[in-house]
Amino acid sequence: MALTTQRVDVPVIVDESKCLEKCNACIEVCPLDVLVKNPETGKAYMKYDECWFCLPCEKECPTNAITVQIPFLLR
Amino acid sequence: MTNTQQLKTDVLVVGGGTAGTMAAIKAKQANPEAEVLILEKANIRRSGAIAMGMDGVNTAVIPGNSTPEQYVREITIANDGILNQKAVYQTGKLGYEVIQELDSWGVKFQKDTYGNYDLKQVHRVGKYVLPMPEGKDLKKILTRQVKRHKAKVTNRVMATRVMVKDGRAIGAVGFDVRNGDFVVIQAKAVILCTGACGRLGLPESGYLYGTYENPTNAGDGYSMAYHAGAELTNIECFQINPLIKDYNGPACAYVASPFGAYTANAEGHRFVSCDYWSGQMMLEIWKELNSGKGPIQLKMTHLDEDTISEIESILWSNERPSRERFHESRGENYRTHGVEMHISEIGLCSGHSASGVWVNEKGETTVPGLYAAGDMASVPHNYMIGAFVFGRLAGTNAVEYVRDIEHLEPDADWLAAEKARIYKPMQNPNGIPHTQVEYKLRRIVNNYLQPPKNTYKMDIALNKFINYHDTLDLMGARDPHELMRCMEVYFIRDCAEMAARASLYRKESRWGLYHYRIDYPEKNNEEWFCHVNLKKEDDQMTLFKRPVDPYIVDVNLEKEVYDVKVASK
Ligand SMILES: Cc1cc2nc3c(=O)[nH]c(=O)nc-3n(C[C@H](O)[C@H](O)[C@H](O)COP(=O)(O)OP(=O)(O)OC[C@H]3O[C@@H](n4cnc5c(N)ncnc54)[C@H](O)[C@@H]3O)c2cc1C
Ligand code: SF4
Ligand code: SF4
Numbered sequence: 001m002a003l004t005t006q007r008v009d010v011p012v013i014v015d016e017s018k019c020l021e022k023c024n025a026c027i028e029v030c031p032l033d034v035l036v037k038n039p040e041t042g043k044a045y046m047k048y049d050e051c052w053f054c055l056p057c058e059k060e061c062p063t064n065a066i067t068v069q070i071p072f073l074l075r
Numbered sequence: 076m077t078n079t080q081q082l083k084t085d086v087l088v089v090g091g092g093t094a095g096t097m098a099a100i101k102a103k104q105a106n107p108e109a110e111v112l113i114l115e116k117a118n119i120r121r122s123g124a125i126a127m128g129m130d131g132v133n134t135a136v137i138p139g140n141s142t143p144e145q146y147v148r149e150i151t152i153a154n155d156g157i158l159n160q161k162a163v164y165q166t167g168k169l170g171y172e173v174i175q176e177l178d179s180w181g182v183k184f185q186k187d188t189y190g191n192y193d194l195k196q197v198h199r200v201g202k203y204v205l206p207m208p209e210g211k212d213l214k215k216i217l218t219r220q221v222k223r224h225k226a227k228v229t230n231r232v233m234a235t236r237v238m239v240k241d242g243r244a245i246g247a248v249g250f251d252v253r254n255g256d257f258v259v260i261q262a263k264a265v266i267l268c269t270g271a272c273g274r275l276g277l278p279e280s281g282y283l284y285g286t287y288e289n290p291t292n293a294g295d296g297y298s299m300a301y302h303a304g305a306e307l308t309n310i311e312c313f314q315i316n317p318l319i320k321d322y323n324g325p326a327c328a329y330v331a332s333p334f335g336a337y338t339a340n341a342e343g344h345r346f347v348s349c350d351y352w353s354g355q356m357m358l359e360i361w362k363e364l365n366s367g368k369g370p371i372q373l374k375m376t377h378l379d380e381d382t383i384s385e386i387e388s389i390l391w392s393n394e395r396p397s398r399e400r401f402h403e404s405r406g407e408n409y410r411t412h413g414v415e416m417h418i419s420e421i422g423l424c425s426g427h428s429a430s431g432v433w434v435n436e437k438g439e440t441t442v443p444g445l446y447a448a449g450d451m452a453s454v455p456h457n458y459m460i461g462a463f464v465f466g467r468l469a470g471t472n473a474v475e476y477v478r479d480i481e482h483l484e485p486d487a488d489w490l491a492a493e494k495a496r497i498y499k500p501m502q503n504p505n506g507i508p509h510t511q512v513e514y515k516l517r518r519i520v521n522n523y524l525q526p527p528k529n530t531y532k533m534d535i536a537l538n539k540f541i542n543y544h545d546t547l548d549l550m551g552a553r554d555p556h557e558l559m560r561c562m563e564v565y566f567i568r569d570c571a572e573m574a575a576r577a578s579l580y581r582k583e584s585r586w587g588l589y590h591y592r593i594d595y596p597e598k599n600n601e602e603w604f605c606h607v608n609l610k611k612e613d614d615q616m617t618l619f620k621r622p623v624d625p626y627i628v629d630v631n632l633e634k635e636v637y638d639v640k641v642a643s644k
Contacts, residue, residue: 029120031122033231050560052126052286052289054121070401071285
C-alpha cells in the first residue's frame with residue numbers, strides 16, 4: 001500500500017504553558033482514548049482525530065489547559 | 076510477541092456505561108460474595124451515552140403521575156404493537172425504585188416546591204419526562220458506587236467475542252487498547268451492555284465520530300451476541316433522530332417544549348402534534364423536508380428572556396454541553412433564531428427505537444449464561460431508566476444463575492483463531508487506514524439503507540456488505556489504538572449486513588420512517604404482526620418470524636393508531 005500523511009485541524013487544543021507534567025486526568029477520562037502525552041515535553045495533545053466533543057477532558061483538567069472546539073467539518 | 080492476560084470471575088459485565096455499572100452494583104448487592112468484573116473499552120468514570128449526564132429521564136413512571144400499565148400502553152402504541160409487553164412493563168414497574176436509589180446516591184432530579192418529582196409532558200399522553208438540570212456528574216456517582224460495592228473494573232480493554240462452550244456463555248476475549256495485550260476472561264455468566272450501534276450511518280458532515288451516539292458504541296454487542304449464537308430482533312426498526320442540523324445533539328424539544336417551544340416548519344407552523352421521538356414523527360419530518368417546507372426548526376424566539384436563559388442553563392451544562400459553542404460559532408441565539416433541525420444518520424438502538432439482542436423480562440438472551448441490557452437489548456423505547464432497570468435485572472438474575480455453575484475451559488483452537496483474527500491488521504501496518512475503510516462502508520449504508528428503503532437498493536447494499544469482508548482484510552493498524560478502531564469496523568460491517576437482511580425480510584412498512592419501504596408502503600398486520608428475528612446458524616445469517624407474546628395490558632391497535640400529523644395550513 002502507498003501511504004501519505006495529511007494535515008488535519010484537530011478539535012482539542014492544549015495550552016502547554018498550563019499543562020502539568022505529572023497529570024493524566026484528560027487522558028484517563030476520554031471515552032475515545034485520543035489524547036496522549038508527548039514523551040519529549042510531558043504535555044498532553046490530541047493524537048487521533050476521533051472526537052465526540054463531549055467535554056470530559058476539558059471539565060476534568062485541573063488547570064483549564066484544554067479547549068475543545070467543534071470539529072472543523074461541523075462548525 | 077503478544078502478552079496474554081488470563082482473568083477469572085463469576086459474573087463478567089462487558090461495557091461499564093449506564094446499564095453495565097448498574098448490573099455490577101446489583102449483582103454485588105444480591106450476592107456480595109460473588110466476583111463481579113466490569114470490562115470497559117474506555118474508562119467507566121466518563122464512558123458511554125451519559126459521559127456528561129443527561130438532560131432528563133425520558134421514561135419515568137412515578138406513582139401519582141402514571142402507572143406501569145399506562146406506560147406499557149403508550150409504548151405499545153408508539154411501537155406499532157411489536158413488543159414483549161412483559162419486558163416493557165419491568166421498566167414501568169422498577170423505574171421508580173431506580174430513581175429513588177439514584178437519588179439516595181446523590182443524583183439530582185428536578186423537584187417542585189413540595190419536594191415531589193417535577194414531571195413534564197412530552198409524550199402524546201401522560202407525564203414521563205423528569206428533568207435533571209444538574210445531571211452532569213451521573214457517571215462519577217455511579218463509578219463511586221461500583222467501587223463501594225467492590226465490583227472490579229478493568230478499563231481500556233475492548234471485548235471482541237463472547238466465548239461459548241456446550242451452548243452456554245463461558246467468558247469473553249478482547250485486548251488492551253493501550254498495551255495490546257490479549258485478554259481472556261473466564262466467567263460463569265456474561266452480561267453484554269455495550270450500548271447502541273452508533274456508527275452505522277455516516278453523519279452528513281462526513282465526520283466519522285460526529286454521531287448522535289457515543290462513537291465508542293459501534294455495535295460491538297450486537298455483533299458479539301450474534302457470533303455467540305443469540306437471537307437479535309427488530310433490526311429493521313432503525314434509530315433515526317431529529318437533531319440540530321450539523322450538530323449531533325437534540326435541539327432539544329424534550330427540555331424546551333414544556334417551556335413552550337415547538338417544532339415548526341420554515342414558516343413557523345407546527346406540523347407535528349407531539350415532540351416525543353417516534354418513527355411516525357420522523358416520517359412527518361421527512362415529508363415536511365421533502366415537500367419543500369423546510370428548513371424545520373425548534374422555535375423558541377417567542378419565549379421571554381427568563382425562560383430562554385433557563386433553557387440555556389440546562390442545555391449548555393448537561394448531556395451535550397458543546398451545544399453552546401456550536402451555536403456561538405455560527406453566531407446564532409435562541410432569542411433571535413430558531414434552531415435548525417435535520418434527520419440524523421441511521422443507527423441501531425432499542426433505547427430509542429426497538430432494534431436489539433432479544434431479551435426476555437429477566438434480561439436473558441436466547442443463549443444460556445448470556446444476558447444483555449441497555450441500548451443493545453431489545454426492549455423498545457427503553458432510554459436511560461430502561462438501561463438501569465435491565466442492568467439491575469440482568470445483574471441480579473446472572474448472579475443467581477452462577478450459583479450452581481462451574482467455569483469451563485475455553486477451547487484452545489478457538490482462542491488461537493480469535494487471536495489471529497484480532498491481530499491481523501497489526502501484521503499489516505501499511506494496510507489501508509481504518510478511517511478510509513470505515514468511511515466507505517458507512518457511505519454505502521447511507522446510499523442504500525437510509526429510508527425510504529426499497530428492494531433494489533437493499534440488494535445492492537447486501538451484496539456490497541458481504542463483499543466487504545475482503546476490504547476488511549486490507550486494513551492495517553500501527554498501534555493498539557488503531558487496532559481498536561479496526562475491530563470496530565468489523566462490528567459495523569456485521570450490523571450493516573443484519574440491517575440490510577432484516578429490512579429486506581419484512582415486506583411491509585412499519586414504525587414510520589424507521590422501516591418505510593417504497594415497494595411495500597402500507598402496514599400489513601395480517602402477515603407481519605410479528606417480530607423479525609435473526610441468528611447465526613451453521614455460519615449463515617438466518618431470519619425468521621417470532622410471534623408477539625400475548626399482551627398483559629389490553630390495547631386495541633385498530634382504534635389506537637400513533638398519529639402525530641398536524642393538518643397542513
Ligand atoms: C446524546 C444522547 C442524549 C440522550 N438523552 C437522553 C435523555 O435525555 N433521557 C433519557 O432517558 N435517555 C437519553 N438518552 C438515552 C440513554 O442515554 C441511553 O439509552 C442509555 O444511556 C444507554 O445505556 P447503555 O448502558 O446501553 O449504553 P452506554 O451508557 O453508552 O454504555 C455502553 C458502554 O459500553 C462500552 N463498550 C462499548 N463497546 C465495548 C467493548 N467492545 N468492550 C468493552 N466495553 C465496550 C462503552 O465504552 C460504554 O461505556 C440519550 C442518549 C444520547 C446518546
Ligand atoms: S471532547 Fe470528549 S472525545 Fe474529545 S478529546 Fe475530550 S473527552 Fe475525548
Ligand atoms: S488534564 Fe490538563 S493538566 Fe492534566 S494532562 Fe490534561 S491538559 Fe495537562
